[in-house]
Amino acid sequence: MVDILEVYFVEHVKKSKDYEGVEPFLVEKCEFALINGEKKRAQSILERIAGYVKFRLPEISDLLAKSLMEDGMYSKAYMFFFKCKNEKQIVECMRTVMKRGNTGEADLFVARACFDMLSRDNDIQKAMYIKKALD
Secondary structure (H helix, E strand, C coil): CHHHHHHHHHHHHCCCHHHCCCCHHHHHHHHHHHHHCCHHHHHHHHHHHHHHHCCCCHHHHHHHHHHHHHCCCHHHHHHHHHHCCCHHHHHHHHHHHHHHCCHHHHHHHHHHHHHHHHHHCCCHHHHHHHHHHHC
């Protein structure tokens, strides 16, 4: 499954003009590969795909982030939740990561998350949600 996804990505998506290959069908194939394929390899390919499609299909970053979170990789999942601007999942990851960090620096985690969200999205409501949820 993962091999098929990789071939589809390299031979179709990357070669299409003006990102025509970046479509909802790609999201379906990514989800199928995560569920039915070798999970670590699927995650690796999804990282490449997420980097290539950037913000055109935030669903891919969301799929990857949820998969990483299931595997306990909260710090890495956090980055991909930011790429898809999923503030609720960012807060969930932050709560776990903050427990593992220095308690005296908890406010820095919150500040960084708010600045990260503001740098990606001009919607101040998402940053305010993060701040209020983590206070």
